[in-house]
Amino acid sequence: MNKRLKILRTELDLSQAEFSKKLSLGQSTYAALEIGKSPIKDRHIKLICSTFNVNEEWLREGKGDMFVTNINQQLGVELARIFNRGDNLTKKLILGLSELDENEIEIVKILVDGLIEKKKQS
CATH class of the missing domain: 1.20.5 (Single alpha-helices involved in coiled-coils or other helix-helix interfaces)
Structure with a gap:
């Protein structure tokens, strides 16, 4: 799951600092999750999925699409990507x-x- 965290973060074009800030986590706390040094808890999973419209099954098991496929949620994810790039x-x-x-x-x-x-x- 920690590898999928990095995949997600890079897909959103965010640094660890930016990603962790959006989750209200310290960067070192997030980094420990991403490299597998700390276990990813259910509360982390729920927070990540709700913040970035991530498909929980994808995050936990690598099955299905990375993002929730509801059209409105897809639009939200795309807008978030645009806004996160800083253009x-x-x-x-x-x-x-x-x-x-x-x-x-x-x-x-x-x-x-x-x-x-x-x-x-x-």
Whole structure:
């Protein structure tokens, strides 16, 4: 399970310090879990799964998908990845979209579709 912790952390593009902070754990405490020096307790598993939308079966046994597959939870995981990377422009765009009405969103959709199509052609 400790190997899957490292896989999860790297998938989320987080350092041990960033990952442990999100869990409200000390970095040394988390590091001991990740390297197998300390046992991973049920409370750690529940905390990790709820914080990062991780599939508990994957974390415990390596079975199934890493993340919970509910579409809303997947979206949350993807947004968390974006925000964890620290890309200020992407964050600003996402937060800006949340302030637009339906007509303005449609305009942005048309623009993005056009950019994607242009990229495919080049």
